[in-house]
Amino acid sequence: MGRSRDPGSPAMGACAVCGSPSGGSLCARHAKAARKIEAHFATWRERAGVEWEEYLRRVSENDLSGAWIKETAEYLLRSGMRFGQISKP
Amino acid sequence: MRRGSLERQLIICEKPSAAEKIAFALGGAGVRRSRRGKVPVYRFELEGKEVTVVPSIGHLYAAAQQGPGWSFPMFSLVWAPIHEVERRASGSRAWIRAISDLAAQADSFVSACDLDTEGSLIAYMILLHACRGADSRARRMRFSTLTRQDLQAAYAGMTSTLDYGAAEAGKARHELDWIFGVNVSRALMDSYSRTGSSFEVLSAGRVQSPVLYALAKREAAIRLHLPDPFWLIGAEAEVGGGIVQARLRGGKVLSKREGEEIASRCSGAKAVVSRITEREVVIPPPFPFDLGTLQSEASRIFGFHPSRTQKIAEKLYLEALISYPRTASQKIPPSINCVQILRGLAGSDYYREMAEEILASGRTRPREGKKSDPAHPAIHPTGALPRSIGRDEGKVYDLVVKRFLAAFGEAAVQAQATIELECSSGDVFVADGKATKEDGWTRFYKPYAFLKEALLPKASVGDGAKILTAWAEGRFTAPPPRFTASSAIRFMERNGLGTKSTRAEVLDTLYRRGYIDGWKISVTELGFGVTRILKKFFPDLVSIELTRRLEEEIEGIGSGERRATEVVLKGIDLAKGVCEKMIDKYEEVGDELSKVVRKLREERRTLGPCPECKSGMLIITHSRKSGKRFVGCNNYKNGCRVTMPLPQRGRITPSKSTCKVCGYPIIEVRGFGKRPWRLCVNNRCGSKGSWQRGSGKAGSEDGAE
Ligand SMILES: [Zn+2]
Ligand SMILES: [Zn+2]
Numbered sequence: 001m002g003r004s005r006d007p008g009s010p011a012m013g014a015c016a017v018c019g020s021p022s023g024g025s026l027c028a029r030h031a032k033a034a035r036k037i038e039a040h041f042a043t044w045r046e047r048a049g050v051e052w053e054e055y056l057r058r059v060s061e062n063d064l065s066g067a068w069i070k071e072t073a074e075y076l077l078r079s080g081m082r083f084g085q086i087s088k089p
Numbered sequence: 090m091r092r093g094s095l096e097r098q099l100i101i102c103e104k105p106s107a108a109e110k111i112a113f114a115l116g117g118a119g120v121r122r123s124r125r126g127k128v129p130v131y132r133f134e135l136e137g138k139e140v141t142v143v144p145s146i147g148h149l150y151a152a153a154q155q156g157p158g159w160s161f162p163m164f165s166l167v168w169a170p171i172h173e174v175e176r177r178a179s180g181s182r183a184w185i186r187a188i189s190d191l192a193a194q195a196d197s198f199v200s201a202c203d204l205d206t207e208g209s210l211i212a213y214m215i216l217l218h219a220c221r222g223a224d225s226r227a228r229r230m231r232f233s234t235l236t237r238q239d240l241q242a243a244y245a246g247m248t249s250t251l252d253y254g255a256a257e258a259g260k261a262r263h264e265l266d267w268i269f270g271v272n273v274s275r276a277l278m279d280s281y282s283r284t285g286s287s288f289e290v291l292s293a294g295r296v297q298s299p300v301l302y303a304l305a306k307r308e309a310a311i312r313l314h315l316p317d318p319f320w321l322i323g324a325e326a327e328v329g330g331g332i333v334q335a336r337l338r339g340g341k342v343l344s345k346r347e348g349e350e351i352a353s354r355c356s357g358a359k360a361v362v363s364r365i366t367e368r369e370v371v372i373p374p375p376f377p378f379d380l381g382t383l384q385s386e387a388s389r390i391f392g393f394h395p396s397r398t399q400k401i402a403e404k405l406y407l408e409a410l411i412s413y414p415r416t417a418s419q420k421i422p423p424s425i426n427c428v429q430i431l432r433g434l435a436g437s438d439y440y441r442e443m444a445e446e447i448l449a450s451g452r453t454r455p456r457e458g459k460k461s462d463p464a465h466p467a468i469h470p471t472g473a474l475p476r477s478i479g480r481d482e483g484k485v486y487d488l489v490v491k492r493f494l495a496a497f498g499e500a501a502v503q504a505q506a507t508i509e510l511e512c513s514s515g516d517v518f519v520a521d522g523k524a525t526k527e528d529g530w531t532r533f534y535k536p537y538a539f540l541k542e543a544l545l546p547k548a549s550v551g552d553g554a555k556i557l558t559a560w561a562e563g564r565f566t567a568p569p570p571r572f573t574a575s576s577a578i579r580f581m582e583r584n585g586l587g588t589k590s591t592r593a594e595v596l597d598t599l600y601r602r603g604y605i606d607g608w609k610i611s612v613t614e615l616g617f618g619v620t621r622i623l624k625k626f627f628p629d630l631v632s633i634e635l636t637r638r639l640e641e642e643i644e645g646i647g648s649g650e651r652r653a654t655e656v657v658l659k660g661i662d663l664a665k666g667v668c669e670k671m672i673d674k675y676e677e678v679g680d681e682l683s684k685v686v687r688k689l690r691e692e693r694r695t696l697g698p699c700p701e702c703k704s705g706m707l708i709i710t711h712s713r714k715s716g717k718r719f720v721g722c723n724n725y726k727n728g729c730r731v732t733m734p735l736p737q738r739g740r741i742t743p744s745k746s747t748c749k750v751c752g753y754p755i756i757e758v759r760g761f762g763k764r765p766w767r768l769c770v771n772n773r774c775g776s777k778g779s780w781q782r783g784s785g786k787a788g789s790e791d792g793a794e
Contacts, residue, residue: 020688033313040315047344048318059315064565066312078704 033072099195103202108144114240128187150214152267161275192220198227210259258647269295280679302631305620308612314568320348328554331546335518348561355559363511374530376419376458377467388575396593416465419458433472455496498530571609585637618685697754702729
């Protein structure tokens with residue numbers, strides 16, 4: 001099965017997570033979520049001893065995670081994006 | 090009709106049920122009922138006067154645009170009969186005519202509308218317009234309950250003029266709401282129509298917008314919440330011959346490894362009782378209800394929406410069972426005869442024992458809270474007993490009565506104890522206990538309050554103990570809680586947004602416009618979009634500060650500190666400023682709005698993720714050839730060929746839930762004049778038969794929220 005969007009090269013001006021118009025590869029909401037996901041990684045690694053991918057998986061499956069955080073974590077997992085690789089809009 | 094030298098007096102009431110109570114309280118057996126069209130009229134003689142009592146049906150006049158047409162900006166308003174302004178108020182024409190006719194035969198006038206700014210305004214407008222300037226000859230009855238005794242006292246002690254302050258404050262509030270609402274909404278629609286489309290009716294308001302903004306901020310915080318892990322260490326311990334639940338002193342542990350280490354070194358470890366604390370906790374009785382507290386208690390206990398509670402309480406007031414509910418007061422002034430109310434309640438089998446206990450105790454004054462209200466006391470029962478009462482009314486009535494009784498109760502007392510157990514490793518576990526010594530007021534407030542208990546075994550410092558087992562419990566930091574209608578109303582109250590009588594209505598408007606949704610409030614895409622635009626282009630409008638300041642000034646009119654014209658002019662200036670700021674940015678506003686509308690349309694046609702390719706979304710699409718609508722996956726370009734037919738009639742909305750049988754989205758179909766029905770969009774699904782028959786049953790489903 002194919003993917004609707006190739007995460008490596010998102011359509012110009014469309015958020016790779018939700019498809020809504022955006023200046024960069026992510027819309028304002030999902031860019032904010034991505035920055036937050038990166039910022040909390042250190043805490044998770046220290047406290048729970050998990051690496052990047054496992055971290056994304058746990059965050060995306062946690063019921064307390066906000067909807068925008070979940071969507072973005074799922075996208076980062078799907079796209080195989082590494083820590084520090086998320087482009088800042 | 091008898092005409093003589095008798096003075097003819099017209100008493101104007103706010104609602105039909107109030108008019109009936111007032112007429113019979115004053116006229117007793119001598120009351121003659123009649124009707125003018127559908128309007129009930131009561132006549133009787135009193136103190137040498139021929140008295141006529143007539144009800145209104147709430148507001149008969151409303152702020153409206155002066156002259157026809159659609160223009161922006163618009164600051165010329167007039168007060169017009171409400172049936173000329175709102176289509177759904179067409180019934181009020183007959184009331185204006187009836188009151189007008191009666192006024193033509195009257196010599197003197199009395200306002201007996203509810204004693205607050207709205208009631209004062211209702212009477213003022215009727216006297217001014219329907220009674221042709223009779224406001225200057227009118228007097229005011231002031232009462233907080235519709236009992237015979239209070240009404241007779243209010244008639245005997247009525248003031249010699251209308252309460253113009255309150256009426257002017259109410260008038261200014263309506264005018265400011267109108268000016269802000271009309272101009273900001275029209276500015277939005279005007280800029281939007283310049284993008285070449287016209288579709289959603291967009292609106293914004295003076296109180297509504299800062300509330301929506303606060304709700305949207307909370308929603309964004311929830312959607313951006315990232316839970317961080319932490320651990321709590323729990324234990325089961327043996328001490329003093331009993332088993333207790335305990336927790337590690339010091340709270341959270343911030344690493345999994347550390348948590349597991351503590352748990353494993355403490356499991357089975359010997360310990361000693363290192364400390365015992367005991368203290369008495371005195372829990373004072375609650376205050377009698379103000380409206381906000383009644384609403385939040387009814388929401389907590391019965392799950393009632395605040396506007397429902399308010400309606401029920403107003404009904405109980407009109408039945409003279411409780412005092413006027415739109416009050417901010419938590420006080421019962423000495424002028425209210427509590428002994429008489431308690432004796433009245435003692436006439437009921439259900440409340441007798443409690444009421445008699447209080448009467449016997451000699452405590453005839455209830456505990457009071459800090460909040461007060463210039464016009465009304467706290468909500469309290471009148472002492473009259475309901476002959477028959479509906480289920481929901483019965484619940485709210487019981488809550489009000491028991492709260493009132495509880496306020497006379499004595500403090501409840503609990504003994505709270507902790508036992509600390511220290512392991513040789515230095516880890517300290519704490520067990521908590523609570524035992525009730527005096528149940529006090531809680532006896533009167535059952536089942537709405539109870540005291541939690543957890544008894545600890547007897548132990549002394551130095552006693553041996555054993556941690557039987559200890560464990561590390563993984564937890565996560567939680568997002569801020571969603572607002573409920575009742576917490577949103579408390580938020581408005583804290584921030585001085587709206588008034589006690591309008592807060593529930595403001596929320597209802599937000600629900601009706603589709604800006605918010607759900608019992609636990611979530612903000613919709615439309616709500617987010619409107620908020621973003623308001624925040625960007627009308628920052629003053631979403632500011633709590635501005636709205637609160639204006640509200641304070643309006644209250645200043647009521648207390649005579651401010652002049653109404655001064656406050657309204659100030660409001661016009663503010664509204665002008667708000668609009669001026671955005672005029673230059675018209676195009677930008679229009680573009681943003683069309684983005685919001687596009688997103689909204691997208692949201693309305695997106696059903697959910699495609700269960701086949703798992704990466705596309707199922708979208709409602711229209712066929713270019715036939716114009717028929719169907720469901721397709723937006724992953725078409727990458728090879729997902731999922732398509733499914735749809736019913737061609739009725740309005741289809743996504744339900745946000747999925748079919749239990751096949752996992753496809755469930756949709757809701759609303760036919761014209763039919764009940765909406767739900768069905769699975771998958772035409773190969775087992776639950777499918779239902780949609781062809783259109784029976785409205787869509788098999789089983791889950792996740793229906
Ligand atoms: Zn996005
Ligand atoms: Zn199905």
